[in-house]
Amino acid sequence: MKIGISGAGVAGPTLAHFLLRCGHEPTLIEKAPTFRTGGYVIDFWGTGYDVAERMGLIGPIRERGYQVEEVRLVRDDGSRGGGFGADVFRRMTHDRFTSIARGDLAEVIYRSVEGSAETLFGDTVSAIEEDGTRVGVTLESGGSREFDLLVGADGLHSRVRELGWGPQQDYERQLGFYVAAWQSTGYPQRDENIYVSHAEPGISLSRFSMRDNRTLFMLVFSTSHLPGEEPQDDAARRAVLHDVFGGAGWEAQAILAELDKAGEVYFDRVSQTEVPEWSRGRKVLLGDAAACASLLAGEGTGLAMTEAYVLAGELHRSGGQVEPALAVYEQRLRPFLEEKQKAARGFASSFAPETAFGVWLRRVATRMMVIPPVADLLIGNSLKDDITLPDYGMV
Numbered sequence: 584m585k586i587g588i589s590g591a592g593v594a595g596p597t598l599a600h601f602l603l604r605c606g607h608e609p610t611l612i613e614k615a616p617t618f619r620t621g622g623y624v625i626d627f628w629g630t631g632y633d634v635a636e637r638m639g640l641i642g643p644i645r646e647r648g649y650q651v652e653e654v655r656l657v658r659d660d661g662s663r664g665g666g667f668g669a670d671v672f673r674r675m676t677h678d679r680f681t682s683i684a685r686g687d688l689a690e691v692i693y694r695s696v697e698g699s700a701e702t703l704f705g706d707t708v709s710a711i712e713e714d715g716t717r718v719g720v721t722l723e724s725g726g727s728r729e730f731d732l733l734v735g736a737d738g739l740h741s742r743v744r745e746l747g748w749g750p751q752q753d754y755e756r757q758l759g760f761y762v763a764a765w766q767s768t769g770y771p772q773r774d775e776n777i778y779v780s781h782a783e784p785g786i787s788l789s790r791f792s793m794r795d796n797r798t799l800f801m802l803v804f805s806t807s808h809l810p811g812e813e814p815q816d817d818a819a820r821r822a823v824l825h826d827v828f829g830g831a832g833w834e835a836q837a838i839l840a841e842l843d844k845a846g847e848v849y850f851d852r853v854s855q856t857e858v859p860e861w862s863r864g865r866k867v868l869l870g871d872a873a874a875c876a877s878l879l880a881g882e883g884t885g886l887a888m889t890e891a892y893v894l895a896g897e898l899h900r901s902g903g904q905v906e907p908a909l910a911v912y913e914q915r916l917r918p919f920l921e922e923k924q925k926a927a928r929g930f931a932s933s934f935a936p937e938t939a940f941g942v943w944l945r946r947v948a949t950r951m952m953v954i955p956p957v958a959d960l961l962i963g964n965s966l967k968d969d970i971t972l973p974d975y976g977m978v
């Protein structure tokens with residue numbers, strides 16, 4: 584089959600990888616002009632890790648990844664107020680855990696299909712027409728394509744979902760936070776393999792030292808701190824970050840100075856996606872476009888890869904029967920994804936506590952996690968994936 588995939592992030596190239604193994608012809612359509620590496624650092628584990636293993640990519644993923652040793656919560660003066668050793672993650676996942684820049688993970692996956700899967704960079708779907716057996720796609724660049732199936736793997740703000748299901752706001756559940764992230768080079772404070780974070784009521788600032796003298800910064804604030812309307816462009820977003828974090832302690836001033844020098848800054852609402860049906864006719868959603876669990880789940884990339892694996896597998900198993908395959912794909916995964924989304928929502932209040940007491944309590948609670956059984960109990964459950972990957976024989 585000819586399969587159009589909107590979005591060459593994490594889910595899209597993973598799907599292309601397995602489709603190629605099954606003899607299909609995937610075409611990736613990516614709005615960015617070239618492949619984007621770097622970005623924020625994510626934790627990678629769970630069924631996504633298993634999928635990466637089946638793709639033969641664990642070696643390069645671990646090579647580009649980081650083995651975090653500690654999550655450290657610091658006070659205003661930088662002294663350690665709480666946190667825990669990250670060995671709990673390795674213990675609970677049997678060392679099947681790594682942290683890696685999202686774009687680096689996406690690149691490792693993309694390189695496995697580069698040259699075999701056609702990729703249209705700098706383009707996007709502008710209209711979709713479906714006649715029951717074929718999906719006609721008009722591209723913003725002016726061209727058009729015909730596919731047997733069109734996949735929306737284009738993230739939280741999916742274009743395919745907008746065109747095929749309806750406007751973003753109908754499918755977005757906002758969790759009450761904004762997040763900004765960027766990388767800088769040469770930031771003087773470094774703590775190798777330690778995720779350092781400082782929280783004040785409703786806000787948090789974190790940094791992680793990376794290779795080549797780079798540092799990742801991540802700023803989170805609750806919606807109640809937004810000074811006015813949601814900022815619509817890069818300059819307005821940076822101004823909001825100055826407003827919200829300008830009075831904060833710890834390294835806030837130095838971090839805002841880095842923001843002023845930074846190139847691309849990621850800034851978005853922290854949201855989940857809830858779509859009542861993941862497929863319509865020969866259009867199907869995948870990854871964040873279908874069921875974003877948000878950064879609070881700490882597993883979105885792995886979930887996106889799991890969805891891609893199951894979608895390719897069900898298409899393979901059904902022997903070309905597209906619509907039944909799409910139905911089984913959703914039946915298999917929807918309860919699992921809904922559970923992940925629910926757990927992420929449950930974590931929201933401790934993610935960026937709104938009161939000074941909440942900030943203090945979080946520091947104290949995490950201190951108890953130096954005791955391994957306590958850490959295993961508190962974190963272990965959230966690291967479990969209650970799903971077994973079927974074996975589809977996609978070799």
Ligand SMILES: Cc1cc2nc3c(=O)[nH]c(=O)nc-3n(C[C@H](O)[C@H](O)[C@H](O)COP(=O)(O)OP(=O)(O)OC[C@H]3O[C@@H](n4cnc5c(N)ncnc54)[C@H](O)[C@@H]3O)c2cc1C
Nearest residue numbers: 590592593594614625626737738742870871881882883884
């Ligand atoms: C700050 C932050 C921290 C996170 N931390 C973690 C973590 O620790 N662990 C974890 O596993 N996950 C984490 N996540 C979530 C994770 O990044 C996502 O769940 C995951 O990337 C989803 O993959 P995807 O392929 O569905 O979407 P994306 O990775 O977002 O890829 C979508 C792709 O589609 C492209 N695109 C968008 N619009 C269009 C269009 N109109 N036309 C064509 N292409 C388009 C984009 O350029 C992009 O390449 C975090 C997310 C954030 C924001």
